[in-house]
Amino acid sequence: MITIELLRQTGGLGAFSDAELEILLGASLPRTFAAGDVLCRQGRAGTSCFVIVSGIVEVLKEDGAGGHRLLTRLSAGTIAGQLALVDGAPRNATLAAHTNVVALELTRDVFHRLVGASSPLAFRFQMQIAISTGRQLREADRRLAKVLEERGTHTSVTPEVAAQIAAVEAATLRRLQDAVADIDVPFEPFDIVEITPPERIAGPASRPA
Amino acid sequence: MQPTRATNMLIRHVSVFDALTDREVDAFTVFVKERRLAVGEVLFAEGDFGESLFVLLQGQIAVYVRGPGGEQVHLARLVPGDIIGEGACIDPAPRSAATVAHSPAVLLELNRQSLERMAVEQPKVASVLLGAIIQDLTHRLRDVDRRVEAALGSKAPPPVPSRPPAPRTGSFDRLASRFKVR
Numbered sequence: 001m002i003t004i005e006l007l008r009q010t011g012g013l014g015a016f017s018d019a020e021l022e023i024l025l026g027a028s029l030p031r032t033f034a035a036g037d038v039l040c041r042q043g044r045a046g047t048s049c050f051v052i053v054s055g056i057v058e059v060l061k062e063d064g065a066g067g068h069r070l071l072t073r074l075s076a077g078t079i080a081g082q083l084a085l086v087d088g089a090p091r092n093a094t095l096a097a098h099t100n101v102v103a104l105e106l107t108r109d110v111f112h113r114l115v116g117a118s119s120p121l122a123f124r125f126q127m128q129i130a131i132s133t134g135r136q137l138r139e140a141d142r143r144l145a146k147v148l149e150e151r152g153t154h155t156s157v158t159p160e161v162a163a164q165i166a167a168v169e170a171a172t173l174r175r176l177q178d179a180v181a182d183i184d185v186p187f188e189p190f191d192i193v194e195i196t197p198p199e200r201i202a203g204p205a206s207r208p209a
Numbered sequence: 210m211q212p213t214r215a216t217n218m219l220i221r222h223v224s225v226f227d228a229l230t231d232r233e234v235d236a237f238t239v240f241v242k243e244r245r246l247a248v249g250e251v252l253f254a255e256g257d258f259g260e261s262l263f264v265l266l267q268g269q270i271a272v273y274v275r276g277p278g279g280e281q282v283h284l285a286r287l288v289p290g291d292i293i294g295e296g297a298c299i300d301p302a303p304r305s306a307a308t309v310a311h312s313p314a315v316l317l318e319l320n321r322q323s324l325e326r327m328a329v330e331q332p333k334v335a336s337v338l339l340g341a342i343i344q345d346l347t348h349r350l351r352d353v354d355r356r357v358e359a360a361l362g363s364k365a366p367p368p369v370p371s372r373p374p375a376p377r378t379g380s381f382d383r384l385a386s387r388f389k390v391r
Contacts, residue, residue: 071354083350083351086343086347087344092350092351093354115340115343118332118335120332123332123335126339130299130339130346131299131300133343133346133347134295135300138302138305140350140353141353143357144274144282144284144360145276145277145282147357147360148276148282149277149280149282160249161271161273161281162281164250164251164309165251165254165281165307165309168251168254168257168307169254169255169257172254172256172257
C-alpha cells in the first residue's frame with residue numbers, strides 16, 4: 001500500500017503538495033519488485049516509466065554477449081525509464097531491482113498528460129523528470145570523460161582554453177575563500193566538552209543478550 | 210538508429226520556441242538577461258556555483274569536463290538553439306562542466322528565481338521551456354551513452370559531435386531579433 005506519507009518519505013518529491021501527490025498516486029499503478037526483478041528491458045519500446053518510492057534500482061547496459069555493465073544505481077524519489085517516453089526511441093538500458101523495490105508506474109498516456117499540461121503539478125513533475133535525467137547525464141558525462149581519457153582518444157583542450165578555464169576556476173576559489181573569511185563567527189568555547197565513547201551509547205559489544 | 214527517428218529527434222530537440230506564439234516569445238524575454246561572450250571567454254567553469262541556464266542565440270560554445278586524470282576533455286560543441294547549464298539551474302549543484310565560447314556568442318540567461326516566477330506568471334512558456342530541457346537532456350544522455358559504448362568498443366578517436374545549426378523557426382528568429390542577433 002503506497003500512501004501520501006510514504007511518498008513524503010522518499011525525499012525527492014518534497015516540492016509536491018499533498019493534493020498533487022494524491023493526483024500522482026491516483027494516476028499511477030503501485031508496483032512491487034523483488035531483488036533481481038526486471039522493471040523494463042533495453043531495446044524494447046517504452047510503454048511506461050517509474051517513480052521509485054523505496055529500494056534501489058540498477059541501470060544496466062547489455063553487452064550483447066548475455067552480460068551487462070552497471071551504469072548507475074537509482075534511489076527513492078528518482079524517476080526511471082522516462083527516456084523512451086520522452087523521445088519514443090527504444091529503451092536505452094535495462095532497469096532491474098537491486099533490493100526489494102516499491103514504485104509507482106505511470107503509463108505513457110498519463111506521463112504525456114502530466115508533462116503536457118501547464119499546471120503547477122505539471123511544472124513540478126517536469127522539474128522532477130529534468131532533475132532525474134540531468135543527474136543521469138552528469139554521471140554519463142563523467143563516464144565518457146573517464147573512458148576517453150583512459151584510452152587517450154579524447155580531443156584535448158588547447159593551452160589557451162585550459163588557461164582561461166584555470167583562471168575562472170581560481171577566481172571561483174578566491175570568491176569562495178573571501179566568502180568564508182567574511183563570515184564572522186564569534187568563538188565561544190563550550191563550558192563542558194565531553195566526547196562520549198561509543199560504547200557508552202551503544203553499550204559494550206560483548207554484553208550478552 | 211534509423212535516420213528518420215534521429216532526424217525527428219533533432220528537429221524536436223532544436224525547436225525550443227516552436228510551440229510558443231509570438232506573444233509568448235515576447236513574454237519569455239521579460240525573464241531573461243542578455244550575455245555576450247568573446248572568443249575564448251569562459252561562460253562558467255566546472256565546479257562553479259551558479260543557478261542560471263542559458264539559451265544560445267548565436268555562436269558556438271564548447272563543453273569540457275575534467276577527466277579523472279585531470280585533463281580537460283572536450284565533450285561537446287553547442288550551437289544556436291541549444292540550452293546550456295540547465296543542470297545546475299533545475300537541480301542546485303556545482304557546474305558539472307566548463308563552457309567556453311569558440312566564436313563570439315550571444316546568450317540569454319535565465320536564473321532559478323525567474324524560472325520559478327515564469328512558472329507562476331507564464332505557465333505555458335515555462336512548460337514549453339522545461340519540455341525543451343527534458344528533450345535536450347534525454348537526447349544528450351542517449352548520445353553520451355552511445356559514445357561511451359563506441360569508445361569501449363574501438364580504439365579510434367571518436368570525433369566531438371556537433372549538431373548542424375538549428376533550422377531557424379519563426380519564433381527563434383523573433384527572439385533573436387529582439388536581441389539584435391542576425
